[in-house]
Amino acid sequence: MDHTTIPKTGLEFPRNMPFARWLDVGRHLAGAASSSAWCLGDWLNYGEVSYNGRYREAIEQSSLDYQTLRNYAWVTRKFERHRRRENLSFGHHAEVASLSEPEQNYWLQKAEDLAWSRNGLRRQIRASLNERADKPPVQKTERSTDPVTGAPSPEGLSPSIRICFTPRQLELCTLAADRVGTTVEEWAARVLDQTARSQVGMEP
Structure with missing residues (x-):
């Protein structure tokens, strides 16, 4: 036997299979498992929309686990x-589906760029969430201004502005801030300062 067969009850390997070939089989199996999850999720979502309650009866007559399919369907949606x-x-x-x-997009891009495993991605997300939980809430204040002159009031509070991002803009800004090791707020303030100085001809 010079090939690998895949019966329903498991794998059957030839003797003395080269390591590279064995590794290639594993890659194909992993790809097939991931693909089947997407396809089953899409399949169930289509059935829910197209056949009302009849799809549930069909699933019960098959060998598929309903709860597993529900999880697949939720992620695919x-x-x-x-x-x-x-x-x-x-x-x-699935690890980032609830975000x-x-x-x-941010976490999947990181996982792709840094070749994180699923468990590696999970650890990074948990570490990030724990870090956020440990940080005290930031108190944001706004400086009041004179309604006529626009001059700042004497309270000496730090001014703040509100910027509305599209999801894509927020994703890009978050990636840019992460690459220089700072927060989105600090990165945005730095970029605005540099742009303003350039526009009015001031030295950085």
């Missing part, structure tokens, strides 16, 4: 097909 990353597993996507779309 969180990611339209163009947002699913081929270089990452279904499990990677906002910009955060999903």
